[in-house]
Amino acid sequence: MSMGDCKSMRPEMEGEDDLIAAARNIARALGSKKNLTDGEREILANLGAQLSTMISLSEKKGEKIGDIEDRLNSIQERIMSWEADQSMIWDSGPNESLEYVKAVEEARRFVERLEGLCLNKDDQEYEVLQKAHDVLQTAMARLEEEFKYMLVQNWQPFEPEHMSFRSSEEDIVDGSSIISFGDDSFEDSLHRDSVSRASEEVVIDLVHPDVVPELRGIANLMFNSKYDQECIQAYTSIRRDALDECLSILEVQKLSIEDVLKMEWGCLNSKIRRWVWVMKIFVRVYLPSERWLGDQIFGELGPVYLDCFVEASKPSMLQLMNFGEAMSIGPHQPEKLFRILDMYEVLADLLPDIDGLYMDEAGSSVRIECHEVLMRLGDSVKATFSEFKNAIASNTSTNPVAGGGIHPLTRYVMNYLRTLTDYGETLNVLLDDCDEGDSISQSPDTSPTTEEENKSTDTLGRISPMLRHYRSLVSTLECNLDDKSKLYKDASLQHIFLMNNLHYMAQKVKGDELRLLFGDGWIRKCNGKFQQHAMNYQRASWSSILSLLKEEGIQNPGSNSISKTLLKERLRSFYLAFEEIYKSQTTWLIPDLQLREDVQISTSLNVVQAYRTFVGRHSNDISDKLIKYTADDLQNYLLDLFEGSSKSLQNSSRR
Template identity: 25%
Template structure:
């Protein structure tokens, strides 16, 4: 109706304009006649001009409405055609199974997703166009049809969201894909829990299916679900393989009172198990994570692998290393730290390859902290060793004059540090520490520390020897210890200290042996010789004693005095020990060679007195054989009295005693 009215107005205006033009011609011929008539005509043209403009405006509005309707109708029709295609895809997807034809199923999901995204992105724009037309066509009979179209478009606009909602068609289809993905992931599990067994390699066809499913799930914002599902399955598998190793000791809290042998066993297991874990378990997880998610990118598979490593228990290995570093700073701890360092250093390439990415910072940081603490603590302990050896001077020497267990421990300890098992690691630790301090490593630093330790031991021995009230025992003590050091020839410590150092100890051994024999057994034999024929005994040679004895009553006193002196010396020295077996045999042999012939000579001279006075026989307490037997049995280590099993157990206890005695807290640098 509005359009018909506009047409009539336009026609009326045209007729009016035509009539006006005719009048204008007439007026033009009459212009010269009068000006008043011209002004009258002008006044009539003003309302006419306004009316024409109104008619022209209605025509423009009609054209604009027609064009806008055409723009809205075209896209709306296209959207409806896509909707019909989506409906067909929905039917096909419902009747399909991913397990039967995975790639066809993935194609349907892809096309359905694309159709839904088209509807979602274009229907809203079409709706806006139609609503603009509504305003222009208010009251028009075609407005109702357009509103119906708008209602349909709004329904289509919400279709994608409904498809993605739980229970929606696309959501269900994606759930089926996830189930299929879970089945494929389960194929990666290994039923063989032996860590060194080669894990099952996935066929190329399985990898291709995994890539296709993951790519489709990623396109539908389900990548995190893929990763979480993969991590869960792989963590379960890795944990079972690690548990097969027997890692209960990783949860043990190491204290300073723990038996060192147990700690050594723990560290040995730890090193072996960490190597197996990196090279055979986590390496497989690294390669599998990369293979499964490589098309997505390293920013996905590297964090995925890091999660698998952390949740499987890689951090527990590092925490065990920290337990060792938390022990008190003592010499025995240095060996344990070097054991830890050797393991970490040997596996450095594996750690860098597996965990060198920034995605693995949760593993990198504690690993670096562990290495830093191991290096710094080891250097602190090593640098304090000479001072700590000297601090042992306050302890008393052994009552039997043997080599102190502490001295044996220190020399064995030094030989360990200089051996092939520890010297390279110790050298590298010192070098690393110097670099961290921006200092140049000094080649002689290692040997200087050992020289200083040996110097402190020498000062300890001098101090300890003066603690004995018996001079003979003091000489035997020094003889024992110098023999111990001279026997270091051929060892790592002996080679480092040099031949001059070894030879000097050998000379001091003979020197103190001579002093001991003269001081102790020379006085014992004194009653059996004349005042002019004092007995002189040395390690290198013996001098024959005079047998020209005066057979008077004094002989009984002399023999009695010898018996008492011998018994006293034997009883006292039967508790003394010569640690070195060769030295012990040599000293006993010299004693037999010096004491028995002197005694024999005296008894032979004394026998005439016995024949004259039967009561004199009661002073003969020993035979030559009994003297030889007693002298040969002297200086035996007390451990020789135990059975072999008890001997082994006691050795272990003694080692712990020495270790405990040598435990001290170092001042942190």
């Protein structure tokens, strides 16, 4: 600053006294009103500051040191008078706050004028300047206190129950766990939480709008007085606590990564679902509102409001991201895949909003952290999907399923895949760079065979990543089931077991979205497989019995005449064999009613027809005493097979 700049220069203004008097009258008139509008409050605050400026500018040039000290003492006395009062200035009414702002503004301009003199320590005015700094510092400390008090006292409670983003109460508070891998009750327990795709922001008043003009006036005064850092720190401290309180209201706990990793799945499952819900509210409602509040208070002071927003919201965002990171590094258990996908999808959906909120350099650390957590969640999805396939392949059983019914693993896997189709778009993106064996996609047994199935291919004819992995999983399941079938000693029961499970797989694919993914060609192939096992069952169970009803071996030696003794023995052997099959296969189970009827009818056509033909052909050689069961009896008895309950012909009431 040049010597000329250091001189105190005050322009002479014509009619200054009249103008000041008029301004004072306006201020008194506004101050006397009981209910001021927001606009009137702001005018009153600005008028006080301008009035103080006008008074300062009207002072005569070249005041004596004694006059300067007298003016400072007057300002100090006015400022210190409020220090003795324990009540808050802005609670005392607009007149009190206006007078205080005027006094502080005078102190600020007094300091500014003395600093403009470029004083040395030897100058008489230097000691006055130091005293003026002390007075201004006292005033700034009081303004900071008032500023924080107004922010806290006028905080408006956040009421998330009124937000449209919230799903049903059961979805939020339900803490039931997803059933562990292979559990038979998985089918009834599994459902996907809905993830709202609403992208519009909702802005609410986090601080009562009536006090925003006063807060803005205090901020401007502190910035003009070069106490900007104190103002920023006070604001960010209060708003950081408010955001922390918001998460507390939303029932988000502060958890370390270690806490999350040690948590029981039932509790963790509930917290994940809440996290998904909270993220949508926090990013699309609370953060835009927080940024808007900062803009209202600091917007006139440049981009500083963005820094305030970042500093206030960063800890809460990192707390939420910390939970996401903990989930991404936890054990890759198949049961957790759906919840991790929910987290991935909601974060991916919110990233454009987050990038927009933290678009400046100050917010880069938050942006980067959110993108990194999303990437880690995606990696966790891929690792968990791979672990799911490994779990299918390594699933072992020491005991076979009773009656050759549907294995829990089959139910689990097919319902798992069915639910995963809801995440098809996400899975196609995440699994695109995962090699799952090109041989599977090129195998003639699994590649698309119809125009409809080609919907699952891209423009280059490549199978979608999701379908490629699904087929690999199903192929792994079939291999595992084939191994499990060997636990049955009876070859016929092995075929019943495989028939049941392949039929269940085909029905699951046929019934919903899986059909669009696998296609009708895959269903036909699967149908062919379980039908082949049904035929193999017929041969393994009934071929030896039906051979007893053939003509060979019942003639007398050396002639073509029928031996009644051999005929009697044949019938007796047939009845014994039939009774043995009846006793064992009534305990076997075909859960699907239509499939059971189909197998029963097919068996009846073969057995009953052969029996009726055999008995009819030899009716002249067989007495009624030898006929233990009629053809109708056999047909009725065959209807008892595969119902899973033990029966015996000796106890049967049918005849």
